[in-house]
Amino acid sequence: MQDSLTPDETDLRLVHALQAAPRASWHEVGRSLGVDPVTAARRWQGLVDAGLARVTAYPEVRLWAQDHCNAFIEVDIEPTARPHAVEVLSRIPQIVSISVISSGRDLFLTVLTPDLAGLSHVVLQQLHGLPGLRRTRTHTVTTVYGEGNHWRLGALEPQRRARAGAGRPTGGRAVWKPHHREVLRALDDGRRPAAEIAARTGRSGSTVRRWLGEMVDGRLLSLRCEVAQPITGWPITATFWARVPPDELDRTATALTELPEVRLCAAVTGADNLVMTLWLRSLGDVQRLEAELARRLPALTLTDRAVTLRAVKRMGCLVDETGRITEVVPVDPWATA
Structure with missing residues (x-):
């Protein structure tokens, strides 16, 4: 890596490879990139230390x-109370992402x-207890059509993409059990070796490897290579709200997930x-994309749009004002106060 601010092309290709296969061995990653495994591991550690990338773990949201x-919650709060609210909310394991918009x-x-x-507990007890709160608006999710786990940086050549994307889950659905929750809580680093997870949970390494396999193959667990947004070439985040006739919703939402700008697409109440939620190359792309959506998807009516002023937390990763990942609060939907 050239320096902590400007990762080079090999670093970006490394991120893309781990987006496709977050727990791949360094031998597999090095082979997909055409570099030595030791070099791949060293470069990855440099990216992590600089806060530019991290593999995070959370339940497969779809x-x-x-x-x-799943729910999206809009919070209106007194400006002077916002810093305290952000600090409190960022530590709640059920609140996986926070943006100032x-x-x-x-x-x-x-x-x-x-x-x-x-x-209800999160909204009525934890949110409504915040000083300076004006109001909240909660939108429960009915269907997740696409989310950021499938967004790619676009740095790998097509032939290497196929190699890096090998080994995706093919098993049937599984059900969350208490031992799966133990593993999830230990995965503040999604690449944490099974031996370290075993030490944290008091289980054997072979047991942890089996449980991890159950979670990935059973599509319980998402492993995501999160990347600091400023280095992606897509520095702008926007959120669009829309209305679609019910009989057109599935078709329209599926088409939206095919757009490279779309990170998240979900039906809500x-x-x-x-x-x-979209990642864009410039503010001007907001208007360009609106026009493109109107042309391509006539059933879609955009009702509102907002630009993210600052990301605070993204799928458990705490993010500073520069966009760097500073810490991880492990996602735990079952956490108690």
């Missing part, structure tokens, strides 16, 4: 939305809980039944 509870809202939260009772 299946989680079917059996549990524009367009008449203060904070935009993504929340994972086991059920509606858990969501409320007058606006679709929310999408």
Whole structure:
């Protein structure tokens, strides 16, 4: 890596390779990139130390939305109370993402809980106890069509992409069990070796490897190579709210997930039944993309849009003002206060 601010092309290709296969061995990563495994490991550690990349772990949100509870929460709060609120909320394991946004809202939260009772506790006990709170608006998710785990940096050549993407889960669905939760809580680093997870949980290494296999093959667990947004070439985050006729929702949302700008696309309850989060190359792309959506998807009516002023937390990763990853608060939907 050239320096902590400007990763070179090999670093970006390394990130892309780990986006495709987050727990691949360094031998596999080195082979996909055409570099020595020791070099790949050293470069990755440099990226992690600089806060430019990290593999994080969380429940696979598309299946989680079917059996549990996902929600987006808009929070309006007094400006002087915002720093305290951000500090408090960023430490809550069920609140997996936090953004400070524009367009008449203060904070935009993504929340994972086991059920509606858990969501009610987060909203009514933890959010409503914040000093300076004005109001909250909660939108429960009915279907997740696409999320950031499938977004790619685009740094690998096509032939290497196929090699790096090998070995994706093919098993049937599994059900969350207490031992799966133990593993999830130990995965503050998604690349943590099974032996270290075993030491944290008091289990054997072979048992942990088997449980990890169950979670990945059973599509319980998402492993995501998170990357500091400023180095991606897509420095702008925008959120669009939209309305789509119910009979057009699946087709329209599926088409949206095919756009390279779309990081998240989910159906929600409320007058606006679709929310999408986008990464863009410039502010001008907001207007360009609106025009493109109007042309390509006539059933879609955009009702509001907001630009992220600052990301605070992204799928458990705490992010500073420069966009660097400073710390991880492990995602735990079952956490108690």
